[in-house]
Amino acid sequence: MAQQDFDTVADQLGRTPRAIREVAHRCPSGHPAVIQTSPRLxxxxxxxxxxxxxxPRLNSAISTLETSGVMKEMTDRLGTDPELAAAYLRAHESYLAERDAIExxxxxxTAGGMPGRVKCLHVHVAHALAKGPGVNPFGDEALEMLAGHWPTGPCAAEDGD
Structure with a gap:
């Protein structure tokens, strides 16, 4: 990982990042938006x-979305929509296989409550951004809900660095 990316992530998080493997997705301004981490610190x-x-802008938008109760609604749908539950199980299995291939x-x-519930949209959005559409159904849904709120400009610094 380039030192500039590491420094940007440290600024974004307000702390030294741990166990970074790589930048998994960048926002349109070019800043890291999602990192892939090692399975162990x-x-x-x-x-x-x-x-x-x-x-930070993405995380703020996701946090706002989480407060709306959408995670409970998503979890409830797992019990009534077998196709959605199967797609979510596949997301869990692919996440686990990818992580296990590293270590x-x-x-x-895995993370985010997979496969039985939805407990952290940050994980699902990060997964969807890293892997692209069609892999994590709840990450895809959350990104659609966030479309008007992110990306909205430079993510890492006020001056766009």
Whole structure:
């Protein structure tokens, strides 16, 4: 990872980033928006979140969306829409397979509540941005809901650096 990207992510997070493997998605202004992390932190602690949203504007928009109750509605739909539940299970399985190909944590736990519930839209949006449309149905839905709120300009710095 380029030092400039590392420094940008540190500025975005307000702390030194941990276990970064690469930038997985950039916003239109070119800044990192999603990073891929190692399955373990530097000290060996398991870190199952493979994709991590770093863009402050994106994170703010996702947090606002989360407060609307949409995650409960998404979770409820898993029990009534078998096709959606199957697509979400596939998202979980692909996430797990990709993470395990880097390093297995010996667990079937992925992130964001997959595959049984939706508990963190940040994870789902990051996954959808990193892998593209059609992989994570709830990430795709959340991105559609965020379309008017992100991207809205430089994500990492007020002056657009």
């Amino acid at each position: 530097e000290d060996g602690t398991p870190f199952p979140t493979l994709y991590y949203s770093t863009c 297995s944590l010996g667990t079937g736990v």
